Amino acid sequence: MEFSYPPGRILLGETQSVRQAVERFHAQPVDQAMLCEGDAGYSPRRTTLGGERSVTGPGTFTGRAQRTLTFGPSADPGWWIDRTDLDEQLMTRVSIRNVWTSARNIVLRSGNPHNYLRMVEHIIALRLGMGVDDVVISTNAGDPPLFDRSSIDLVEAVEQCGIVERDEPARYVTVKEPITFGGDRGDFLTFLPPENGEKKLRLDVAIDFNSIIGRQRIVFDVTPASFRHGAFARTNASHSQMLMVRAFGFLFADTRNLGYTTDNILIHGRRKFYGEPRFVQADGGKALEPVWHRATLDLLAAIALIDAGRFVGRVVSYRAGHTLDVRAVGLLHKHDLLAPLA
Secondary structure (H helix, E strand, C coil), rough: HHHHHHCEEEEEEEEEHHHHHHHHHHCCCCCCCEECCCCCCCEEEEEEEEECEEEEECCCCCCEEEEEEEECCCCCEECCCCCCCCCCCCCCHHHHHHHEECCCCCEEEEEEEEEHHHHHHHHHHHHHCCCCCEEEEEEECCCCCCCCCCCHHHHHHHHHHHHHEEEEECCCEEEEECCCEECCCCCEEEECCCCHCCCEEEEEEEECCCCCCCCCEEEEEHHHHHHHHHCCCCCCCEHHHHHHHHHHHCCCCHHCCCCCCCCCCCCCCCEEEECCCCCCCCCCCCEEEEHHHHHHHHHHHHHHCCCCCCCCEEEEEECCCHHHHHHHHHHHHHHEEECCCC
């Protein structure tokens, strides 16, 4: 099966460079497809949680310190972050309007400079991945926990809460036309409306690393099953990055990922992985863990920053990362390119 997408209007980047990147993307074969027929399997009603559940683990940036996240229902629309260790701070809404930085990971902040949460992408991806509209995430630090099973611990916490329907229909939003955003390293993102008005989100994601990871591409419809599958994929770091963390992590904030281990991170070198990769294809071929992580826990998180409703349509990503993801979502808002879907 072939998948091809018109780039539409190029809103960011040099036109010729973006078109060349689009050609390279379409020339890259699909390694795995996971498509669904008909409905994606989410409730057509607005949803929240039926209770509260907490998860605790070592801090991503501090290592030994234990950090806790608690998922609970929200009376207000949207996803909210409540820093329980900051008595006088209001909750921060999960929204593109509250992104502080996306240089290495997505950081949300509002009000006091200390009222932030780092690396939120592995948390807020659950909004679209699990189809939950209204949630409060309470946390006792700006440093989230990191787990050996990636985001599966969070998925299970939400499942244990139970997803309950509210007495109003879910809201959906999409792009008014195909729009492409080009980066400065041969990367791009394309947002397209859904085919035939379907209330479904399809992601077609390709990566290209100069390491053992190599070139990988997957295309899938976002459903509870495909998201749960992808939520098991860990973030990745190069072997040189890990050496930097261990040597200078105590000194510099940009390298302070002291919670990284060979169990909770996929470490890759030019010719080998350091540890066992996941999602190895049955024929002993590629380990697709990096591209599944990129799609379900990075890209989907950026799309979840669109707070007007559940985004539906098609999103194509080629060699992109947090910076272009967040920049694109911001420009969709700035140029009034989003519209409700009835």
